[in-house]
Amino acid sequence: MAYYFIFPEKDATIYSHPDRSKMNTGGDEILEIVKEKGSTDTLYYPSRVLIKFKNEDIKSTITDKIGSSIFNNGTSEVALQLLSSEHKNLITPLNLEVFAISQSWEEGSGRYPNSPITSNGASWTYRDNDTSKTEWTTSSFATATTGSTNAAGITEGGGVWYTGSNFQGAQQFLRAENLDTNINVTTIIQKYSASLFANNTYPTGIINEGFLIKQPDSVEQDTSSSFGEMQYFSVDTHTIYPPRLVFKWDDSIHSSQSIAKQSGELNVSLYRNKESYNQNDEAFFRIHVRDKHPARQFTSSSNFLNAGYFTTSSYYSVRDAHTEEEVIPFDTTFTKLSADSEGMYFKLYMKGLQPERYYRVLFKHTNTEGTTIYDNNYNFKVVR
Numbered sequence: 001m002a003y004y005f006i007f008p009e010k011d012a013t014i015y016s017h018p019d020r021s022k023m024n025t026g027g028d029e030i031l032e033i034v035k036e037k038g039s040t041d042t043l044y045y046p047s048r049v050l051i052k053f054k055n056e057d058i059k060s061t062i063t064d065k066i067g068s069s070i071f072n073n074g075t076s077e078v079a080l081q082l083l084s085s086e087h088k089n090l091i092t093p094l095n096l097e098v099f100a101i102s103q104s105w106e107e108g109s110g111r112y113p114n115s116p117i118t119s120n121g122a123s124w125t126y127r128d129n130d131t132s133k134t135e136w137t138t139s140s141f142a143t144a145t146t147g148s149t150n151a152a153g154i155t156e157g158g159g160v161w162y163t164g165s166n167f168q169g170a171q172q173f174l175r176a177e178n179l180d181t182n183i184n185v186t187t188i189i190q191k192y193s194a195s196l197f198a199n200n201t202y203p204t205g206i207i208n209e210g211f212l213i214k215q216p217d218s219v220e221q222d223t224s225s226s227f228g229e230m231q232y233f234s235v236d237t238h239t240i241y242p243p244r245l246v247f248k249w250d251d252s253i254h255s256s257q258s259i260a261k262q263s264g265e266l267n268v269s270l271y272r273n274k275e276s277y278n279q280n281d282e283a284f285f286r287i288h289v290r291d292k293h294p295a296r297q298f299t300s301s302s303n304f305l306n307a308g309y310f311t312t313s314s315y316y317s318v319r320d321a322h323t324e325e326e327v328i329p330f331d332t333t334f335t336k337l338s339a340d341s342e343g344m345y346f347k348l349y350m351k352g353l354q355p356e357r358y359y360r361v362l363f364k365h366t367n368t369e370g371t372t373i374y375d376n377n378y379n380f381k382v383v384r
Contacts, residue, residue, distance in 0.1 A: 003328045003335070004065050004247040005352020006058070008235040010107035010210075011051040011243065014124045016154050018045070022130050024110030024121035029237045030085055033096065033215060035226040043153045046220040049232075050105060050122060050159065051080075052210025053245050058189065059196050065349070066249050068197060071190075076249040077334070078189045080169070080211060082232035083241035084179040090228035092175040095216050099161035099168045100188045101209040102145040103127055103136065124157045136160050144202060151221040159212045166191065167206070179230065185211065185245075240320075240354040251347075252336035260309040262367045265292035270361060270378040279355045279382050287337065287344040287363065307343035312336070313366035316346050321358035321379055330364045337363070355384045 012026040017036045031051070035044040062071045070076060080098060106128045108121015119130030128134045138148045138156035144167075147160035161167070166187040173179055194205030214220065219227060233241040269288045277283055289308035314337045318328040328335060337344050353359060361378040364371060 002065070002247075002249050002251055002347065002349065003331075003352075004061055004349050005244045006053055006061060006247070007242050007244055007352075008051050009054045009057075011049065011234050011236075012105075012107055012122050013047050013049050013112075014122060014158060015047045016045040016124045016149070016158060017047075018155070020112075020117065021124040021155050021157070022119050022126065023112070023114075023117040024108035024119055024123050024129070025112050026106075026108035026121040027111045027118075027236055029234055030112075031082065031213075031232045031234045031243075033213065033230040034228075035215075035220075035223075037226070041153070043223040044226045045154060045223070046149070046158075046215060048124075048158050049213040050101065050210060051213065051235075051243060052101075052105075052208070055192075055196055055208055058192060058208065058245075061247050062193055062197075066247060068193070070249060071193065076186070076247065077184065078186045079246045079248070080181060080183045080185045080243070081246055082181040082213075082243045085231040085233050085241075086229075087179055087231060088229040089226070090179075090230070092173070094173040094179075094227060094230065095170065095219070096173075096181060096183065096230075097168060097170045097214055097216055098183050098185060098188075099163075099212045099214075100191065100206060101159060101212050102142065102162050102206070103160045104209055105159075125155065126157075127159075149217065149220050151223050153223060158214075161212050162202075162206060164203075166203075181213075181232070189245075240323075240357065244352065246352075248331070248334040250334055250336060253338045253340065254312050254336075256307070256309060256339045256341055260311040260367070261289060261291070261365075262311065263369050266290065266308070266365070266372075266374075267292050268363060268365075268374045268376065270376075273378065273380055275379070276381045276383055277350045279350050279353065279384060281350045283348045283350060283380075285346055285348060285361070286342070287346075289344060307341065309339050310337060310344055310363075310365045311367050314344070315364045316348075317362045317364070318348070318353075319360050319362065321360045327353065327359065330362075350382050353382045355382050357382060 105122040110118030148156040169183040192208040194200040272286045315330045315335045317330045363374040
């Protein structure tokens with residue numbers, strides 16, 4: 001029943017276009033996957049995205065929130081989410097691939113519009129800057145790593161990454177689909193954690209140098225056409241949509257649901273809601289469930305004092321109260337509601353929810369009469 005978000009320490013777009021092959025964009029608000037037409041030729045040159053999350057954030061999430069033994073036994077999941085900005089002239093279907101980077105790189109502070117270009121960080125050619133000039137490896141790759149591109153006319157470079165199914169992820173987008181990414185990178189994070197916790201080396205563990213996002217080789221190497229522009233908010237965005245690494249795990253407990261409400265209309269209320277939470281809080285919410293029309297019976301106490309229960313097919317979701325963005329979806333694996341002798345409950349980590357915004361909690365309940373969504377203005381605010 002848990003979602004936990006961490007945000008990047010650095011990111012940048014790197015461009016193979018001849019005018020920008022040494023340009024750094026570490027300060028840009030936008031990350032983009034694009035193929036740009038050459039200034040003096042008819043070739044289309046691909047870009048790639050670099051993004052890295054802090055070792056300390058990954059390690060503390062696994063240690064303090066999930067528990068390293070739980071994370072490594074395959075019951076947890078990690079997704080790389082980039083929130084889409086503006087997209088242009090897209091064709092369908094579209095594919096993105098994510099790989100574990102095998103060499104260090106510097107973010108820099110450059111921006112695409114700068115003239116002359118800024119080269120104080122990673123670019124297509126260099127992984128540090130245009131002063132030290134440390135190039136990405138383009139030949140004689142280390143064990144199980146690769147990089148560059150074989151397209152004629154494109155300068156070699158663009159990052160170096162690990163190969164193999166446990167070191168990559170992918171997502172396909174079809175026509176009219178939401179272009180936000182939700183790429184499963186669990187196996188990559190497991191490799192990082194094996195290095196962080198046990199100093200394991202390849203192939204069991206690898207050092208965290210971040211993720212590289214690109215189009216498939218077949219698309220990049222076709223320099224005769226473009227697929228359009230895919231743009232995403234970066235860590236430097238001034239919006240509420242920075243990239244994030246989402247850790248998901250199931251810590252739900254169902255110890256008292258043998259008397260769950262299998263039918264009938266229900267009244268559902270949220271209590272223990274302080275309505276205002278610090279961004280570092282871990283909130284514990286209780287849910288009061290009772291029959292909307294309880295059967296009349298003689299009793300010495302009120303029916304309203306008795307704990308009521310949803311079935312085990314019950315979940316929570318969190319939305320931004322203003323934009324209606326679904327921040328945490330109804331997830332049949334990772335947002336299950338728990339139950340004990342006092343009733344239903346769930347825990348919500350405020351870290352990762354943008355501060356100074358209002359959010360709304362929704363509940364989904366399935367019983368013999370179907371599925372019902374409860375959306376009764378269960379609101380709260382996250383503050384700094």
